[in-house]
Amino acid sequence: MKVTIRRTGNGLSAYVPKKDLEEPIVQVENEGLWGGIVVLRNGWRLLLPDLPKDTQLPVTVEAKKMVDDAAQRKTS
Numbered sequence: 001m002k003v004t005i006r007r008t009g010n011g012l013s014a015y016v017p018k019k020d021l022e023e024p025i026v027q028v029e030n031e032g033l034w035g036g037i038v039v040l041r042n043g044w045r046l047l048l049p050d051l052p053k054d055t056q057l058p059v060t061v062e063a064k065k066m067v068d069d070a071a072q073r074k075t076s
Helices: 069-075
Strands: 002-008 011-016 021-028 037-040 045-047 059-062 064-066
Antiparallel strands (some): 002 011, 037 045, 045 064
């Protein structure tokens, strides 16, 4: 899914145009942000592509929404 990552006065946020959803990023897996999972305030976990650390923000990337294993087992 397309996600725009930007810096706000309160830190990083992610905007998902398809859902018209903007949420703060509350946790990052990698210090450099790219190539790891970020967690949004609403609980969504997004896998970001591997980009250079000096990538300018805002930037729109193709991210993958990670599904919680426990939730996936309940629906299977």
